Amino acid sequence: MSTLSETGAGAETVEERGAAPVAPVRGTRLTLRGATLGRPGAVVLTGVDLDVAAGETVTVVGPSGCGKSTLLRTLAGLLPPLAGGITQDGLPLHGPSAERALVFQEDALLPWRTLRANVELPLAIRKVPRAERRAQAGSWLERVGLTGHATQLPHRVSGGQRQRAQLARALAGRPRAVLMDEPFGALDAQTRAGMQDLLVDVLQGTGATVVFVTHDVDEALFLGDRVALLGSGGAVSVREVPRPRDRSAHDAPDRQALRRDVLTSLGS
Ligand SMILES: Nc1ncnc2c1ncn2[C@@H]1O[C@H](COP(=O)(O)OP(=O)(O)O)[C@@H](O)[C@H]1O
Ligand SMILES: [Mg+2]
Structure with missing residues (x-):
């Protein structure tokens, strides 16, 4: 396990490292309603409906080029919807804010x-x-x-x-929300698994809402409270991930059924 020890993201948890607990933030609720996403003249997604509750982790999974980054940049406030609405805690969201941190x-x-x-x-x-x-x-x-x-x-x-x-x-x-766009996409498989564990550990108790984009179905199921499947065009279908989330649950029948369902829906 030299890779894990090299990254330091092995078995040791935040608590074991002795870091002080953090005071939780109030997570934001992020909502898209009938939104058209993209740039003028280059519409990527239409009719997008998505509700991310305060403090939950939603993973967004979909094939390359389907519009995941476009969706995330919209939630960040970097790309205003061309039509429809985006709100934070029920109020119109305008432009980027330090309340929503981005990790690429x-x-x-x-x-x-x-x-x-x-x-x-x-x-x-x-x-x-x-x-x-x-x-x-x-x-x-x-x-x-x-x-x-x-x-x-x-x-x-x-x-x-x-x-x-x-x-x-x-x-x-x-931040009250953390928006992550395939943050572990460039890492080798072992480092990546260590980072997933670390992410769950570090986010624990922060209260922040998390939207995590990935094209890796297993990563999406491991990290998400819910998984949003993004089809080309803009159809979003959301699946609840059965608890517990830990790796030992990977082979559980309900998890495997969900995995097959997600893979089928994505056409892979
Ligand atoms: N800056 C841009 N200008 C115009 N089109 C873009 C731009 N960025 C991405 N696109 C197009 O938008 C679509 C969705 O891209 P993207 O959101 O990056 O997908 P994903 O993150 O799922 O791979 C693609 O067809 C891509 O070619
Ligand atoms: Mg992308």
Whole structure:
């Protein structure tokens, strides 16, 4: 298991790393109603209805090119719907906000800043005083198992470690929603599984709403409270994921039935 120990995302949990618990945020409710998504002249999805409840994790799964990133960018406020509505807690959502943090597959860390300085960014933006900023960033780095790498520049650490730093940076801003677009897509299978475990662990108790886009059905079933299947055109069908979510439940008959159902619906 050298890959897992290399990423530090192995068996050790946040609690075992001794990180202080975080005060939960109030998660946002995100709703799309009859929405047309895309850019003017390049409509990607029409008639999209989706309701993400406060504090839940919805995974969005669908084939490449079906519009997952378009949907996520819309929820982020980066791409206003061309028609229909988008609301946060029932109020129209206009433009990006620090309340909704984004994590992409591509490495979005600032290459000239150390991992710690990257994690401090959202705190600096919120004008958190320097000492407090340092303490909070240290605590998030601890939660994601990067304490020993705080003063490294991004190019000096592995892809998995960079993704963990991105996650720490996103959560350090205390967002009410975390929007993730195939964040583990570039990682090898073992690192990826370790990151999935880490994500569940780190998000535990934050209260944040999570929308997680993936084209990997197993990842979607492992991480989601509900899975939204995105068909081409804009049809969204949502499936409840049976509990418990842990890996040992992967072979349970109800989970396997859902997996087959999802794969069939996606036409794969
Ligand atoms: N910047 C853009 N301008 C125009 N069309 C785009 C742009 N980005 C994506 N598209 C098109 O929108 C469709 C959906 O893309 P995307 O949302 O990235 O899908 P996914 O994330 O599911 O792979 C694709 O057909 C893609 O070619
Ligand atoms: Mg995409």
